Amino acid sequence: MTWDPSGTPEAIPAHRPPEPKRIHRRPSGIASPQPAAALERQSVRSRWSGEMREIPEDLLSTPFTRTRALELGVSKRMLAGSRFVRVHPRVWRHRDHQMTWDDEILAAQLALPPHARLTHITRIQLLGLDFGPRRPLHFVVEGKLHLALDGIFLHRTNELAPGDETAVSPAAAFIAYCSTGRLIDVIVIGDWLLHRQHMTVPEVVTLALAAPWRDGADEALLVLDLLDGRSRSIKESETRALLEASGLPTPELNSPVDLGDDATALGDLVYVDQGLVVEFQGGHHQTDRTQYVADIERFALFRDHGVPYLEVTNESLRRPKTLVGTVYRTLLNLGYHGSPPEFGDNWNRLFRSVRELLPPRRTRLREHAAGR
Numbered sequence: 001m002t003w004d005p006s007g008t009p010e011a012i013p014a015h016r017p018p019e020p021k022r023i024h025r026r027p028s029g030i031a032s033p034q035p036a037a038a039l040e041r042q043s044v045r046s047r048w049s050g051e052m053r054e055i056p057e058d059l060l061s062t063p064f065t066r067t068r069a070l071e072l073g074v075s076k077r078m079l080a081g082s083r084f085v086r087v088h089p090r091v092w093r094h095r096d097h098q099m100t101w102d103d104e105i106l107a108a109q110l111a112l113p114p115h116a117r118l119t120h121i122t123r124i125q126l127l128g129l130d131f132g133p134r135r136p137l138h139f140v141v142e143g144k145l146h147l148a149l150d151g152i153f154l155h156r157t158n159e160l161a162p163g164d165e166t167a168v169s170p171a172a173a174f175i176a177y178c179s180t181g182r183l184i185d186v187i188v189i190g191d192w193l194l195h196r197q198h199m200t201v202p203e204v205v206t207l208a209l210a211a212p213w214r215d216g217a218d219e220a221l222l223v224l225d226l227l228d229g230r231s232r233s234i235k236e237s238e239t240r241a242l243l244e245a246s247g248l249p250t251p252e253l254n255s256p257v258d259l260g261d262d263a264t265a266l267g268d269l270v271y272v273d274q275g276l277v278v279e280f281q282g283g284h285h286q287t288d289r290t291q292y293v294a295d296i297e298r299f300a301l302f303r304d305h306g307v308p309y310l311e312v313t314n315e316s317l318r319r320p321k322t323l324v325g326t327v328y329r330t331l332l333n334l335g336y337h338g339s340p341p342e343f344g345d346n347w348n349r350l351f352r353s354v355r356e357l358l359p360p361r362r363t364r365l366r367e368h369a370a371g372r
Helices: 036-051 066-071 101-111 120-125 170-178 183-195 201-210 217-226 234-245 283-287 289-304 320-333 345-349 361-369
Strands: 084-088 091-094 137-142 152-157 252-260 263-271 276-281 309-313
Touching (some): 066 091, 084 101, 101 137, 120 137, 120 170, 120 183, 170 183, 201 217, 234 252, 234 276, 234 320, 276 289, 309 320
Parallel strands (some): 276 309
Antiparallel strands (some): 252 263, 263 276
16 A cells, blocks of 8 residues: 555555666677676687697607697697697607507607617617517616616616617627527527628627627627527527427528429428428418418428428417427438437526526626636
């Protein structure tokens, strides 16, 4: 209820109708004012858009240093974002880039001091050897540098071995590998290096005698007489080492086999006196069509001319004693009268590190100093 001026009460509706809205029209060309919160959101979006700048193409498919990224316009804020992954301190990659083994070597070189050199098995694998563990990567530095990086084994030496700006020589790398490798593995790698003329025996001898304090020097000198550069493959070398260590006669490597009528065929491992050929059949013999056809034709020649042969596979090499026994029984059937194989000290030496086969290092250094 309310009262009019005359004092008479007057009823009013319970719901008053809404007043019409007032419309204010802004002259054209004048922007609408925005609240502070909206301005702040717009500023954040602007900054985010700046962080998502396009990444330079040079950084998409290779590891790179932070310095290189900054040179190409990638800020520290961008590197800290989700689009990049840190490989080593100061070394990065794009998150979508799948690192190859060569990329890992490059990343390590970027993270290590410029004077670091590839060595050991990594240096040899760089030549094309498909053998041995790919990680850790092996580098060597001169001096007392202590630096721990994931996936990298950093050797230290008083004086760098001969080589170039990125790696020691293959002979020096072989000497370094001899310091840790098993005897059978050292034989396989040494044969491979000799056959491909990456190193020579005199070169290894000269390096080892010039610096007898170097890791692997004495070990390398110990194994040189066991190497044979005539082996064309690492599996041939492994098979030969197993047969020799068992006490069986040493076969001729890649020797011509007389087929009669002035015809010959080349055999991997040949027991000339008994006429037995031991042939290795690896995976590449099946995947390489040219090699596969050549093997079929050579085996056909052996059969047609009555030449006995055995095929060795990766699977048979995993059972080395059985393999040796098979060769021995075949030799017996062909008139061999020598001693049976033995799996004693000489056999066990194959599977021990070369370093374990030598006197203690301190004793050897004293002997070197005494001129013995």
